[in-house]
Amino acid sequence: MEEMSVIGKSVHRYDGLMHVTGQTKYVNDIYLPGMCYIKTRNSEHFNAKILSVDTTEAERMPGVVGVVTAKDVPNNRFGLVADQPVLADTYVRHLGQPIVAVVATSERLAQEAADKVKVVFEVMPSVFDPIEAMEPGATPAHDGAGSSAHPNIAQNGKYDHRRIRPGDVDEAFRQADLIVEDTYSSQMREHVPLETHVAVGQVDATGKLTIWTVSQAVHQHQRFVSYILNIPFSKLRMIGGTLGGGFGSKNELLCDHLVGLAALKTGRPVKWLWTREEEFLNSSVNAPYPLFSYRTAVKKDGTMTAMKVKAIQDGGAYTIYSLVGINKLGIMARGPYRTSSYWYDGYVVYTNKPSSGAQRGFNLAEACFGWEQHVDHIAEELGMDRLAFRLKNVQVMGDTTTTGDPMESISIRECLIAAAKTAGWPLPKSEGGDGSTRDFAFKSNAGSLKKRGMGICAQHQVMGLPYGGDPSQAEIQIMGDGSAHLRMGTVDLGQGAKTVTAMIAAEEIGIPYESITVTNADTETTPLDGGSYANRCTFFMGNAVRRAAAEVKQLILQEASGELGTPPEALDLKNGTIFVKDHPEQAVSLADVANNSIWKQGKFFLGRGAFYPNAGYPGDDDTSQGKPYDSYMFAAGIADLEVDTETGQIDVKNMYMAYDCGKALNPRLVEGQFEGGCAAGIGGTIMENMLPYYPSCDYITKSLSEYMIGTSLDLAKTKIHDIIVEVPHPRGPFGAKGMGEFTSNVQAAAIANALYDATGVRVTSLPLTPERVLRALKEAEKKADK
């Protein structure tokens, strides 16, 4: 294979120098002359009817230039289903929900005025438990669009739940030699980007509104804001692209609309910066699962034949992305395994808690915690080695997903073997091992206070939204001196989207990486992108960029063919030089060709590329069969941990992560994803919990001293083993699949299984904090003593 000039090399991050010199400008770094600030009057209740709102005293406070209420919003309800208000109108449905926005000349004055807004509530009982909330006659937690016949259960297509039902599970259960059932639950987690939500808005003399946004999906938000404010795209410019972290929290629209409205109403530039407390209460969270149950039919030879899954997702106050999540969950909840039949019922239930959105893996870390412990449990019941059992049941080419989709590239076997080899888990003879098996460590460590254990996780992921709806577009222009300008819609959250797309363009065209300038995520100057989420940037935008690059390269070669007297097919372009393939000494510089053609002939070298996933809505809502996703990804993780049985503290000593990224376009950036994702995955498993006293919600974490994300001291305990597996995707740019949020999705299951390996005790509810681990260990001791 031809040596590539930049793909596969760890070139410097595109904006690295800006970051290390403090020059990167984030939205909160924007200060405009005459800029005013928003502070909101927020709800102190979880669930209440708003009887009256009185802003008269607030409006008279010093420095106040305007007040915005729900009545000012042209279309106050918006979203995937139009349930979410910009400002609360009839009800408040979660603690902290904004009701009135005060705009003043300083944050301090805005806050003092916001404190003077008088709201009269009729407080209603709070709805916290999703399972209770589903009962007939339960207090409504939700109003308006989205609900099914029951106010608290979301409508999902034809039904109040997602049904995925290939094959005949009942028959499989009748024929089963063994049936295993398990139930799991998982906690509410916050994304914690270090940059909180913020937006700046300004309207000019023509009435055009410019919003500087932290959205992960700038063009998607433009559609919503245009609808909410009732203004056309031509009068709404949204500029984004540089974030201090997102992790899924900035997929939702929570700031831009209000800032835009405030700018329009007051005529002043306006900024709204969320406090960290507002970030906890008002931004979306992950999807907590109060119930996640598995029932699997197994043959005595170890074949899983059917899996029946029920999931109840805590949707929180408003829909945001929970409907997307419950659909995705159902498609993926069987894990990367094959069964002849499958049955899924997935419910989203509204409660008076922060709304459930998409967080780093979008439900799969939580789900995998369930299915991988379940798989371990089945293996134990059968007396089979845990790796061998998995290898017997994992998908291979020819297998289909739960919706009947035959996948183009499957690599779970390769990932499991790579992880096992590195971690020292014995391989079966069929894979070149000596056929020894690893028995449970707890069988031989009875006396130790600190117990060591190892656990496996087989994981998979998707790219992009289910059922499509997320296009990617790019254009590349060759400038008069041979340098290039790449314009594309993708937001760079720190994952390196600018870097990777510039690398793809450089390689495809044949120009140095350093000669490319990237402009991104500006609705006025760049083509659009569906958004930076769901591992999609490298594959979707990477393909769009590659197509744009190929097109502009052809235009250049066509132009050069005249000068070189050779047809374009016989030419190539490398490192800024156009040459005849068979006679490379016959060459001309790209800079000369570009300069002459542009200035002496008026030529315009612009290549355009677009990519749309091969995905669509299921044929029916009864069984949801079809092709919801373009492509899938695979990984395996093995955790090697030590648990202190006196304190419950888990120390992950080694985390082996084998990921198939198709092609590591930039190995150092890929390592960065391994390391960062591992940190989030471990933290989310053993440290993080927004409701530590759930089911009581009286205490909800509102600061970073209460919600524990890993510090350098916490994460230093773990040695991360990055194992890059490369099974090229036939349609990926240079074979790449992508490497994003997925890296935080193997730790929970691997750690839970390793805990069982070490202690013989399963903890089936996330997180595995020391308190919960200790409680589980003590309960097991009590049972054993009886």
Place this chain on the structure above:
Amino acid sequence: MEQKLSFSVNGRPAETTVFTTASLLDVLREQLNITSPKKGCDMGDCGTCTVLLDGAPVNSCLILALSVQGREVTTIEGIGDARNLHPLQKAFYDWDAAQCGYCSPGMILTAKALLDKNPNPSREDVNLAISGNLCRCTGYVKIVDAILDVAKSHTSAAAAR
């Protein structure tokens, strides 16, 4: 209530009028246009507002601006720039220790203060020193590697002299 404040920022005199309750962070960002220290939490939990006060790392969101009267404040702009990168800035760039970049100015300043005090830290020393600077992107691995790399080059350069 407002009061005059004069202090030194990155070696240059700064004079301004501040509210008695204003934080150093807000004065730097909003009155002196130095936006490199960030407001991640405004309560001393995250470290994105880290600056050096007379050479020692502090959470500028917790420092009353008036308390720096006559003192020296250093932000990332004061230790190097693109034409003359501080070794830590170069190391963070080469090791790719900055992903979204939000924690980077504070993180690099904390690292500088560490190396100024302890030119040959162990990995544990580094982990402890930066434990007040949260990062949600990198998992700290490349950050620590970059800092140790700078320490090593300085140590071997010093040894060679």
